[in-house]
Each structure stands twice: as C-alpha cells, then as structure tokens.
Amino acid sequence: MDASTSAPPHAAAPRNVLVIGDGISGLTCAINCAKAGMHVTLASSTVPERAQSVMAAAGINAALGRKDGDNPLSHLEDTMKGGCFIADEQAVAGLCDDAPAIVRWLADIGVPFNRDAAGDIILRAMGGHSHKRTAYAGTSTGKQIVTALTQQSRRYECDGLITYRMNLVFHSALVVDGVVYGALFFDEHLHKLEPILADAVVMATGGQNGVFGKTTGSTLCDGYAAGKLFIQGARLKNLEFIQYHPTTIETPQKRMLVSEAARGEGGRLFYLDGDRRVYFMEDLYGPRGNLMSRDIVSKAIFDAPSQVYLDVTFLGAKAIMQKLPEVYEICLRYGGVDITKDPVPVAPSVHFFMGGFAVDRHHRTNLAHLYAIGECASIYHGANRLGGNSLLAAVHSGRVAAQAIGEDNPAGAPPDLSPLITDATNAVDRVMSSPSRYPAIYVKRDMATIMNRDLGITRDEGRLDRARGDIDYYLDISKKLAFDSDVSPYQAFSLEGMLPLARAIITCAAARKESRGAHIRDDFPENSPDYRYATLISFAEGRYEVEWRPESQAVDVAKDWGER
Ligand SMILES: Cc1cc2nc3c(=O)[nH]c(=O)nc-3n(C[C@H](O)[C@H](O)[C@H](O)COP(=O)(O)OP(=O)(O)OC[C@H]3O[C@@H](n4cnc5c(N)ncnc54)[C@H](O)[C@@H]3O)c2cc1C
Structure with missing residues (x-):
C-alpha cells in the first residue's frame, strides 16, 4: 500500500462489510472480502441477474500479450490517451497490469470466453485501442461474468460468510462527523426502513442513468445513492464527463445499444449525400476511423448533415450470426432492420458516466470507512472511457477495495445512531x-x-x-x-x-x-492546460463547491479520514 495515504494496518479481527449493489463490482468485492474471512452483507435493490452488468455485450479488456506484442503498458497508454490524460496514471497502471490475471481468473471460474482452435481466448478490436485486446463470451459477456461470480458468491453464502439481502434500496448512510457506520435501507416489500451496521461500507450502485431518463443503461441505476451521499458529505468527481455511445436505436422505453463489437468486426458508418454514401469517419480519420474513441465518433455523427447508418452487410450473414447475433436481434426487433441485408440507422445516446464518487487508489472515499467501486466510482477513465475498460474496472476495483478493507482500521463502536434513524x-x-x-x-x-x-x-x-x-x-x-x-x-x-x-x-x-x-x-x-485536473464537487451548507486537483489527490485519506 501507498505509505502516504494508507491507514495503519489492523490486527486480523474478522470484520463486517456491507456491500451495496450486486453487479460485477459488488459481487467481486463481496467474494474477495469473504475469501479473506470477512463477513459480508450484500444488499441490493434487485438480484444480480437483473443488475445492469448483465447487459454488457462487447467484452472485457486485457493485454494478453500474444502474437501482436500487446502489453499492459500499451493498454495504459491507450487508456490515458482515451481519457485525455487526466486519469490517475498510477491507478490506470494498476488496472492494466491486473487485467490479464482478471481475465484468466474469470475463465477459471467458468466464463466461457470465445476461443480459437488452439484454445486461446480470441480478442476483438474496440474503439481507441491500438491492439485487439477485448475478450468476449459470445454476445453476453456481462451475463456470463455475473453468472460465474454469483456461483462463487453462493459458495461463501453456504459458509455463512456472505448474506444476500435483496429488495433493499439504499436510503442514506449512517454517518456521524464524517465517519460511516452503516446504512439505512428502504425495504421495497415491507415498506419500512432497516438499518445495517458495518465496519466498512462499499458503494457499488452503478451509473447515474435515472437523471437522464432514457439511456442505454438500467433505470435501477438512478444516481440516487451518489446524490444522497453527496448531500451527506461525500465528494463527487468529474460529473461533466458523460459518455454518449455513438450507435443506439430509440425505443419507447429506452435506447438500445448497437454494440461497438459491430464496428470492431469491421462495421462502417456513413450518411447519404444524394445517392452517394459518405463514409465520413474514414474520410476524417483514415481506415480505422470507425473505431475512433466514442467521444469522437459521437460528435462526428452529431455533426453529420443527415441520418447516419451503420453497415455490416459485407461481413455476410454467416459471420454476422456467428459474431454479432445480439446486434442482429436488437436491430431487427427494435429497429425493424435485418442487418444481414440493410444498413441500420443509428444515433448517439447517454451510455456511461465517467464521473462518480471521488476515490483514492484503494477506492476509499473522503468519508471514513466508505468505499466506492465499479461505475459509481470515478478514477480510471478520465474524460472518456474506452470500450471494454469498465467491466475490467468493475472487477479490479472490487479486488482492490476488498484488500484495502482488510488492511484499514475498522470504524469502531458507533455513537448513538438512534436520532439519525428516527x-x-x-x-x-x-x-x-x-x-x-x-x-x-x-x-x-x-x-x-x-x-x-x-x-x-x-x-x-x-x-x-x-x-x-x-x-x-x-x-x-x-x-x-x-x-x-x-x-x-x-x-x-x-x-x-x-x-x-x-x-x-x-x-x-x-x-x-x-x-x-x-x-x-x-x-x-479547445482544451486548455488550465483544466488538466479532476473536477471535485462538494456540498457545503447548501452550496455546490467546485475545486480542481490532480486526479491522484482527489481523496487524501490521511487528511480526509484524519487520525481515527
Ligand atoms: C448496454 C450496455 C452494454 C455495455 N457493454 C459493456 C461492455 O461490453 N464492456 C464493458 O467494459 N462495459 C460495458 N458496459 C458498461 C458496464 O456494463 C458497466 O459499467 C458495469 O457493468 C457496471 O458494473 P457495476 O458493478 O458498477 O454496476 P451495475 O452492474 O450497474 O450494478 C449496480 C447494482 O446496484 C444496484 N443499485 C443501484 N442503486 C441502488 C440503490 N439505491 N440501492 C440498492 N441497490 C442499488 C442495482 O440494482 C445493481 O444491482 C455496458 C453498459 C451498457 C448499458
């Protein structure tokens, strides 16, 4: 651990950990805490099978370093470049170094990654990456990861180390003088509040979709938890960085994602000038233009003079059905287009939130004993996330937080919390x-x-x-x-x-x-060197206060948690 920010190590008393949210990050954290002998309550508004993580289709990144000489350093460089150089480089290095071990671990616990005849995991191209480094399990990578993690967590449930509590919606943190002692939940069945106390509380509540209504994501991730904790004293970060995915289809309820895998497999974007197709991304950025990072492609579609289409017909029906069956299904069902025969009209939509809880490299927030992981935490993606990096960040952050919780001092005996609860x-x-x-x-x-x-x-x-x-x-x-x-x-x-x-x-x-x-x-x-920093925002006596700090100093545990 980093000596300047770490709390003193603590003797191995088993501790109670409350993990809120059961997507990929929450499940990973719970498993790793349980593995280390901690007792975990995994509380969530829904069952893991309904967490947004199951929607992830395109894959998870790792520089598995094979024929094309890819390595974690190249992954780091691409991630920093994609994030416009404001992410914390050391944290990103940890993410990229951990990636190959993460993909191997996921394969070991049963994620059926697509493999070639030699048995090697197949890697696909994604926007903003200089190498093919995205491992995928058909078109249901997220679902397969959730299934494998759920199976693991059930083993610890049998050992009494993980307790599942579903249909509990986070209401508020039990926080006194900047120290978090647990959380209050609203029981959606019983319609009453329930307190759960813990030595450490981990937020794994996903993105902020609800604030924007119709997005590609799950409305279960409504941003309430982040907003509530913000007014309870948690510092948030980089909220202005909202990723628009370039290729989505409108439906009455939400926007359906046309996965980046379609462009990864060679899909081409164009608009019509009369009868002539203008392949504007290739005109602007050359042969790899369709795979520029999402901010660049979304802006170019936004600026296009007429409706933009995505064409994969030249791949042939067989390859489309083998490699992109879910894209085929979504375009047919929601767009009424058979992509083996015709191009599909697409438009950008809100997809991912680079901003969230400000955390340090160990995923601690500024409130003592409160951690944040997965999409609700902001640390690895800077101003723009590269496709395939958020599943990776969800697993990595769950592992990192579990380790920190095992090493940090627990919160200690709580003061009288009854006034808060009443x-x-x-x-x-x-x-x-x-x-x-x-x-x-x-x-x-x-x-x-x-x-x-x-x-x-x-x-x-x-x-x-x-x-x-x-x-x-x-x-x-x-x-x-x-x-x-x-x-x-x-x-x-x-x-x-x-x-x-x-x-x-x-x-x-x-x-x-x-x-x-x-x-x-x-x-x-233009971008300006004056803003090569993280945007930190706090709520103080009714005021919204912004300050600028390098990402690496967004949370300083020695200062924020104090000598406790
Ligand atoms: C359509 C789509 C496709 C994607 N494809 C990819 C991809 O191919 N590769 C990639 O890397 N990323 C992809 N992503 C992004 C990625 O899926 C997410 O960033 C990641 O899965 C988030 O995991 P998580 O554990 O942070 O949160 P989630 O999986 O969102 O889990 C959050 C959990 O918190 C619970 N929760 C929320 N609020 C509360 C509350 N108030 N109280 C209690 N519980 C609460 C939810 O019910 C849920 O269980 C995609 C996203 C979408 C929308």
Missing part, C-alpha cells in the same frame, strides 16, 4: 402517509428532459445556465412540498438525491470552461 423513519413515514401532493414521476420526466436538452453532446454557458435555473426550481419546490408517488415511496424520496446530483452535474459542466473528451463546449472548443 429522523429518517419519520421523513419516510411522512411521504407514505401524505395525500397526493407533487407527483414525483412528472418531476423525474422534467429532470430528464432538462438534462438531455442542455447537457447533450455539446454544451454552452447559455444552456447550462438554463438547466441550472430549471433544476433549482424543482429543488426549491422540494423544500416546500413533499413529492408523492403511487408507485413506491422510493419514487418520491429518491428525488432528494437525484435533483442535487443533477444540479452537481450541471455545476461541474459549467465550471469546466474547455472541451475535453466527452465534455464538448461550443463556447470553449
């Missing part, structure tokens, strides 16, 4: 017993409209000011009126976290007066 219970009771007042569902719809309208692929001061004014209006209303929902009380109280999160995203986007990666300002089109 206040929260009364607030939830008020929501449940109130006559219909301000329908939460309409506020969520308006919030999503505002965010999509003003925080799209490009932004400027005028649109950001307008978004801030509109979200402030709802924040103001929320001080005077309770939100109400006939679906679930959670729908109502979740706005207490989601609206501040939306406001924090807007504040970060307004503060970064340059263009970098996924943050493109029409009024500041």
Whole structure:
C-alpha cells in the first residue's frame, strides 16, 4: 500500500462489510472480502441477474500479450490517451497490469470466453485501442461474468460468510462527523426502513442513468445513492464527463445499444449525400476511423448533415450470426432492420458516466470507512472511457477495495445512531402517509428532459445556465412540498438525491470552461492546460463547491479520514 495515504494496518479481527449493489463490482468485492474471512452483507435493490452488468455485450479488456506484442503498458497508454490524460496514471497502471490475471481468473471460474482452435481466448478490436485486446463470451459477456461470480458468491453464502439481502434500496448512510457506520435501507416489500451496521461500507450502485431518463443503461441505476451521499458529505468527481455511445436505436422505453463489437468486426458508418454514401469517419480519420474513441465518433455523427447508418452487410450473414447475433436481434426487433441485408440507422445516446464518487487508489472515499467501486466510482477513465475498460474496472476495483478493507482500521463502536434513524423513519413515514401532493414521476420526466436538452453532446454557458435555473426550481419546490408517488415511496424520496446530483452535474459542466473528451463546449472548443485536473464537487451548507486537483489527490485519506 501507498505509505502516504494508507491507514495503519489492523490486527486480523474478522470484520463486517456491507456491500451495496450486486453487479460485477459488488459481487467481486463481496467474494474477495469473504475469501479473506470477512463477513459480508450484500444488499441490493434487485438480484444480480437483473443488475445492469448483465447487459454488457462487447467484452472485457486485457493485454494478453500474444502474437501482436500487446502489453499492459500499451493498454495504459491507450487508456490515458482515451481519457485525455487526466486519469490517475498510477491507478490506470494498476488496472492494466491486473487485467490479464482478471481475465484468466474469470475463465477459471467458468466464463466461457470465445476461443480459437488452439484454445486461446480470441480478442476483438474496440474503439481507441491500438491492439485487439477485448475478450468476449459470445454476445453476453456481462451475463456470463455475473453468472460465474454469483456461483462463487453462493459458495461463501453456504459458509455463512456472505448474506444476500435483496429488495433493499439504499436510503442514506449512517454517518456521524464524517465517519460511516452503516446504512439505512428502504425495504421495497415491507415498506419500512432497516438499518445495517458495518465496519466498512462499499458503494457499488452503478451509473447515474435515472437523471437522464432514457439511456442505454438500467433505470435501477438512478444516481440516487451518489446524490444522497453527496448531500451527506461525500465528494463527487468529474460529473461533466458523460459518455454518449455513438450507435443506439430509440425505443419507447429506452435506447438500445448497437454494440461497438459491430464496428470492431469491421462495421462502417456513413450518411447519404444524394445517392452517394459518405463514409465520413474514414474520410476524417483514415481506415480505422470507425473505431475512433466514442467521444469522437459521437460528435462526428452529431455533426453529420443527415441520418447516419451503420453497415455490416459485407461481413455476410454467416459471420454476422456467428459474431454479432445480439446486434442482429436488437436491430431487427427494435429497429425493424435485418442487418444481414440493410444498413441500420443509428444515433448517439447517454451510455456511461465517467464521473462518480471521488476515490483514492484503494477506492476509499473522503468519508471514513466508505468505499466506492465499479461505475459509481470515478478514477480510471478520465474524460472518456474506452470500450471494454469498465467491466475490467468493475472487477479490479472490487479486488482492490476488498484488500484495502482488510488492511484499514475498522470504524469502531458507533455513537448513538438512534436520532439519525428516527429522523429518517419519520421523513419516510411522512411521504407514505401524505395525500397526493407533487407527483414525483412528472418531476423525474422534467429532470430528464432538462438534462438531455442542455447537457447533450455539446454544451454552452447559455444552456447550462438554463438547466441550472430549471433544476433549482424543482429543488426549491422540494423544500416546500413533499413529492408523492403511487408507485413506491422510493419514487418520491429518491428525488432528494437525484435533483442535487443533477444540479452537481450541471455545476461541474459549467465550471469546466474547455472541451475535453466527452465534455464538448461550443463556447470553449479547445482544451486548455488550465483544466488538466479532476473536477471535485462538494456540498457545503447548501452550496455546490467546485475545486480542481490532480486526479491522484482527489481523496487524501490521511487528511480526509484524519487520525481515527
Ligand atoms: C448496454 C450496455 C452494454 C455495455 N457493454 C459493456 C461492455 O461490453 N464492456 C464493458 O467494459 N462495459 C460495458 N458496459 C458498461 C458496464 O456494463 C458497466 O459499467 C458495469 O457493468 C457496471 O458494473 P457495476 O458493478 O458498477 O454496476 P451495475 O452492474 O450497474 O450494478 C449496480 C447494482 O446496484 C444496484 N443499485 C443501484 N442503486 C441502488 C440503490 N439505491 N440501492 C440498492 N441497490 C442499488 C442495482 O440494482 C445493481 O444491482 C455496458 C453498459 C451498457 C448499458
């Protein structure tokens, strides 16, 4: 461990760990904690099979270093370049060094990666990577990883080291003077709050999709947990970096992803100029143009003068059905296009959040004994994530956090938490017993409209000011009126976290007066050395405060956790 930031090692007393969220990062952390003899409560709003992780299709990256001479250093260079050089290089080096061992471990526990005749894992090309380094299991990589991890975690459940608690929605942290002692959950079945105390709490709650409404991701990842902890004192980071995936199809409920695997396998983007196809990515960036990083492709599609299409027909029906069956299925079912015969119309959509909890290299947040992993943590992707790196980050961060928890001092005996629990219970009771007042569902719809309208692929001061004014209006209303929902009380109280999160995203986007990666300002089109830093945002006495620090100093445990 890094001597400057580590808390003193602690004698091997078994400790209780609370992991919140059961996607790939949460499962990995739980397994690794249990492996080290810790007792884990794995609490989540849903079962692992429904976590967003199961949607991941294209694959997971590792420089397996074979015929083409790929190595972790090259993976590191590509990741730093893709992230526009603001990610913490040492953390990224740890991620890329760990990647080959992670893929081998996943294969060992049963992930059926596609293999060639010699039995070697096949690697595919993905945007922004200089080598083929994405391992995949058909078109259900995420699902296969979740299945294998769930099987592992069940073994520890049988040993009594992991306890599954499903249908529990995170309500708030039990935090006193900057120290976290556990969390309160809303039981979706019993409609009541339940406290769970722990020596360490790990947030693994995924991205912030809910704030934008329709995205490619799961609405279970609504950003509430990050927003709630933000107003409870957690520092967030780089919220302005929101990845638009270049190729998606609109459906009434959400945007369906046309996986990057389609371009990885040779798919070409074009628009029509009269009858002539213009392969604009190739014209702009040469033969590998279709596989530029997502920020670049999304912006180019956004700027195209007419509808953009993705063409894979030249691969032939057999190869498409072998390599891209899910892409075929999605395009046919949701776009009405048979991609073995015709190009499919595509458009960019919100897909991934580079921002989230500020963490150090051990995944500790600034609140003592609170850790964050997976997509809800911000550390490896800088201003733009490369495809295939987030499954990797989910596994790696779960491993890293588990190790840190085993080495850090536990929180110790909690003070009297009953006032916190009573206040929260009364607030939830008020929501449940109130006559219909301000329908939460309409506020969520308006919030999503505002965010999509003003925080799209490009932004400027005028649109950001307008978004801030509109979200402030709802924040103001929320001080005077309770939100109400006939679906679930959670729908109502979740706005207490989601609206501040939306406001924090807007504040970060307004503060970064340059263009970098996924943050493109029409009024500041160049990137500037003045902003080669992480955007850190805190909530202090009702104010949203931004500060700039190098990524490596986003959390300083010696200072933030203090001598405890
Ligand atoms: C369509 C799609 C395809 C993708 N393909 C790839 C790919 O090929 N390769 C790649 O590297 N990445 C891909 N990604 C991204 C990747 O899947 C995610 O970043 C990653 O799986 C996140 O894992 P996680 O463990 O952080 O969170 P998730 O898997 O999102 O899990 C979060 C968990 O937290 C729970 N939760 C959320 N809020 C609460 C709350 N308030 N209380 C209790 N529980 C809560 C959820 O129910 C869920 O169980 C893709 C994403 C999408 C949307």
